[in-house]
Amino acid sequence: MTGTNNRIAAFILLSLGLHALLLVPGIGKQLTASVTPSLGTLSVSLQSPPSGTAHKHSRPVLQQAATPEHTTQEPEQSSEETSRHKTAPQEQTSVPSHAANQVRRELQARLRTQFEYPLMAVRHGWQGDVQLSFRVLANGTLTNIQVAHSSGYALLDRSAIETLRRVHRLHASEQWLHGQHLDMTMPIRYQLTEG
Amino acid sequence: MQSQRNLFTAALASAMLFPCSVFAADDDTIVVTATRTAQTIDDSLASVSVITQADIERSQAQNLAQLLRNIPGINIIVNGGMGKTSSLQIRGGNEAHTLLLIDGVRMGSATSGSLPIADISIGEIDRIEIVRGPRTSLYGSDAIGGVVQIFTKAYNKTQGSEASLRYGSYATTEFGAGTRWGSDKLNYSLQASGLNTAGFDAYNGNNPDADGYTRNSVNFGLHYRLNETGELSLSSLQVSGDNQYDSYNMFRTALQNQTDVYTNTYSQSANNIKLDTKISDRWQSIINLSNSSDHYQDYLNGTDNGLFVTNRNQLTWQNDIAFNDNNLTTLGVDYLDEAVSGSTAYTVSQRNNSAVFAQNQWQGNRTDLLMALRSDASDSYGQNTTGNLSFGVRHNGLHSFIAAGTAFHAPSFNDLYWPSAGNPNLKPETAQNLELGTGHKGKRVSWSLNLYQNDVSNLIAWAPVDPLNPSGSWQPSNINTASITGLEWMLNTRIGRWNTGFGIDLTDARDTATGNLLPRRPGQVIRFNINGQVMGVDLGLDAKQVGESFDDVYNTTTNAAYTLVDITMARKIGKRWLISGRIDNALDVPYQTAAGYNSPRRSFSLGVKYKMDH
Numbered sequence A: 001m002t003g004t005n006n007r008i009a010a011f012i013l014l015s016l017g018l019h020a021l022l023l024v025p026g027i028g029k030q031l032t033a034s035v036t037p038s039l040g041t042l043s044v045s046l047q048s049p050p051s052g053t054a055h056k057h058s059r060p061v062l063q064q065a066a067t068p069e070h071t072t073q074e075p076e077q078s079s080e081e082t083s084r085h086k087t088a089p090q091e092q093t094s095v096p097s098h099a100a101n102q103v104r105r106e107l108q109a110r111l112r113t114q115f116e117y118p119l120m121a122v123r124h125g126w127q128g129d130v131q132l133s134f135r136v137l138a139n140g141t142l143t144n145i146q147v148a149h150s151s152g153y154a155l156l157d158r159s160a161i162e163t164l165r166r167v168h169r170l171h172a173s174e175q176w177l178h179g180q181h182l183d184m185t186m187p188i189r190y191q192l193t194e195g
Numbered sequence B: 001m002q003s004q005r006n007l008f009t010a011a012l013a014s015a016m017l018f019p020c021s022v023f024a025a026d027d028d029t030i031v032v033t034a035t036r037t038a039q040t041i042d043d044s045l046a047s048v049s050v051i052t053q054a055d056i057e058r059s060q061a062q063n064l065a066q067l068l069r070n071i072p073g074i075n076i077i078v079n080g081g082m083g084k085t086s087s088l089q090i091r092g093g094n095e096a097h098t099l100l101l102i103d104g105v106r107m108g109s110a111t112s113g114s115l116p117i118a119d120i121s122i123g124e125i126d127r128i129e130i131v132r133g134p135r136t137s138l139y140g141s142d143a144i145g146g147v148v149q150i151f152t153k154a155y156n157k158t159q160g161s162e163a164s165l166r167y168g169s170y171a172t173t174e175f176g177a178g179t180r181w182g183s184d185k186l187n188y189s190l191q192a193s194g195l196n197t198a199g200f201d202a203y204n205g206n207n208p209d210a211d212g213y214t215r216n217s218v219n220f221g222l223h224y225r226l227n228e229t230g231e232l233s234l235s236s237l238q239v240s241g242d243n244q245y246d247s248y249n250m251f252r253t254a255l256q257n258q259t260d261v262y263t264n265t266y267s268q269s270a271n272n273i274k275l276d277t278k279i280s281d282r283w284q285s286i287i288n289l290s291n292s293s294d295h296y297q298d299y300l301n302g303t304d305n306g307l308f309v310t311n312r313n314q315l316t317w318q319n320d321i322a323f324n325d326n327n328l329t330t331l332g333v334d335y336l337d338e339a340v341s342g343s344t345a346y347t348v349s350q351r352n353n354s355a356v357f358a359q360n361q362w363q364g365n366r367t368d369l370l371m372a373l374r375s376d377a378s379d380s381y382g383q384n385t386t387g388n389l390s391f392g393v394r395h396n397g398l399h400s401f402i403a404a405g406t407a408f409h410a411p412s413f414n415d416l417y418w419p420s421a422g423n424p425n426l427k428p429e430t431a432q433n434l435e436l437g438t439g440h441k442g443k444r445v446s447w448s449l450n451l452y453q454n455d456v457s458n459l460i461a462w463a464p465v466d467p468l469n470p471s472g473s474w475q476p477s478n479i480n481t482a483s484i485t486g487l488e489w490m491l492n493t494r495i496g497r498w499n500t501g502f503g504i505d506l507t508d509a510r511d512t513a514t515g516n517l518l519p520r521r522p523g524q525v526i527r528f529n530i531n532g533q534v535m536g537v538d539l540g541l542d543a544k545q546v547g548e549s550f551d552d553v554y555n556t557t558t559n560a561a562y563t564l565v566d567i568t569m570a571r572k573i574g575k576r577w578l579i580s581g582r583i584d585n586a587l588d589v590p591y592q593t594a595a596g597y598n599s600p601r602r603s604f605s606l607g608v609k610y611k612m613d614h
Helices: A002-023 A027-035 A039-047 A052-064 A068-087 A097-112 A119-124 A154-167 A171-177 B002-015 B053-059 B064-068 B413-417
Strands: A128-136 A142-149 A182-193 B020-024 B030-035 B047-051 B074-078 B086-090 B098-102 B125-132 B146-152 B160-168 B172-182 B186-200 B211-225 B230-245 B262-280 B283-300 B303-321 B327-342 B350-363 B367-378 B382-395 B398-409 B429-441 B445-464 B474-495 B498-511 B524-534 B537-546 B562-573 B577-584 B603-612
Touching: A097 A154, A097 A171, A097 A182, A097 B020, A119 A154, A119 B303, A119 B327, A128 A154, A142 A154, A154 A182, B053 B064, B053 B125, B053 B537, B053 B562, B064 B074, B064 B086, B064 B125, B086 B098, B086 B146, B367 B398
Parallel strands: A182 B030, B098 B146
Antiparallel strands: A128 A142, A128 A182, B020 B030, B047 B125, B074 B086, B125 B146, B160 B172, B160 B603, B172 B186, B186 B211, B211 B230, B230 B262, B262 B283, B283 B303, B303 B327, B327 B350, B350 B367, B367 B382, B382 B398, B398 B429, B429 B445, B445 B474, B474 B498, B498 B524, B524 B537, B537 B562, B562 B577, B577 B603
């Protein structure tokens, strides 16, 4: 009986190890990219000349993108994208600017009811500008939310991140993203006004 | 563009309903705004007035009485002009029922329980917060009627320098100068001011000469950022001067036409070392080590007539913890040591008080809740537990709250330990308060209405030691009770560049045993003020109609009703110069806030100020 238990334990350990490998940044990214057909990376392969790592990812993505409507739209999108980069550098993607604006609008509308000014920050008179960076996946889910520029108050930074996390998914944006992801930054200003 | 404008106006509308509003600016920045709250207590659940630096400059006030007498709920009594004994009552409470803090430091005399209202100079003040209602559960003893918290320029981190000169009626001269400098790491500020006035005859009949006054004050502040999480601050205020006043000697046969010369010298100091530490992003620790002193030397006809000194040391450790964005929990401990000295041999000359306090504030989209509890243990007057419970609701643009609180006031050294007359068994005066408030804050019109009921018991008054033998010896005793009911109505409008304010205070403060009105509590005060700009000149008018009050507990002597109008004018010359003028008591009304004591008649002052940004 102990032998079986040992074998089960070894199996569990191995399984845990493999799962852990998936979770380790870097390795995890590469593995998930090749396993799941990540639509988001489509833009990378079409936009920038294939570099070392992007090239590795491009194969399954190209297979996914081989639908008629996508191929017809792509050239138009990329030309818009390059011109857009000069004016608004915060969105790195091939999603057209009008579509990116729609996503931003939906996000802003959702955020209007979500944001809170933390009570502690109000009482201590803390205010400042936070800049968050994040990725909107093709299905509208917000991921990889990070502080690109701190307000100087960890509480405000964290509150902003949590607010964005609460939005979780932009359902209406799926139609604008056309199977692509969108990297965005969003400036948030916490400002106290005199009574 | 259109949609953004709509978003913006929608946000403005919701600002009146919700504690914070969110809108997208033109550059796509999400702007989250909230109204700055008073530091003393969150004003969403309490009745608070804030006097800003702009308000102070506009008022051109030269003492605290001129500045505070136009604030709702406050009644100021001055015994005969600038520098003379002045007392402040909030919501019909006794003078000692107000807690006065300067940069968080507890002020006042522990021997008499009086506050240095007369001697705080205006030049050093950055802002003042006035909280009406009990706050013992956060700040400890005395906050029965309310709290007056003064922040000096030591805590102003804006850079700049200024100098000013002022001259006016009763040969009053005043100067002030200050500079504030700083970097990200280090800030400092230094202010100094002086005032000298020839004054006027303080008390009708006795020693009919002008009673003058001088005041000099220095204020210093230093802030040093230790690292990303910590800041060390130092602040210090020193005030000193001398004063001539009128009194009467009860032991002389003729109480009128006495010619004795009464004078005194005084000094006040408030010093504070503060360490702010962010223990985590949701936990702020504040350690305050403070010292204050109150020094009063009295002279009669030039010879020593008594010295009273109070020295206080206090250590407070307060922790603000946010369990989430809608919550703020405050936990703290507080130790206070009070020592008195001077010409009187008090039977006990030192006492201390230890306290623990906890407060929890919760803010939802439509409701607010505040709970506070504090336990004080004194080696002089025992243990006292006080609490506050407030609940607020936002509905249909209205913000309403209900608040209940208990409070106490520690007996003074005079009452407890005056040689062979004090009563060491005195208990603190205690109060139970209930308040209802409702109001609306709009872009152009704001109003609020507060109703309160304050029951004060164990009030200290002189009574025979043996109640059956009134001809025997008397001592201070916890015998009186009072009931104070009041209403405050405030209406403020902003039309273009003109601001107006209108307010009514109704107060019924009674001794519950006799049914008599408490002395010097006008039953009705009506206020009106307007300020704005005409052809580059800032104009302001403050008018106040104060109803009749009784001067004594027997309700036999009255202080007549009076109307007081103050007018201010100011004009900028270039970017750096400002000339200003004030007419005090423009209607030249003779009035008294204490029977027999004169008040300034129509008087003028003219000032010039030079301001420089670094």
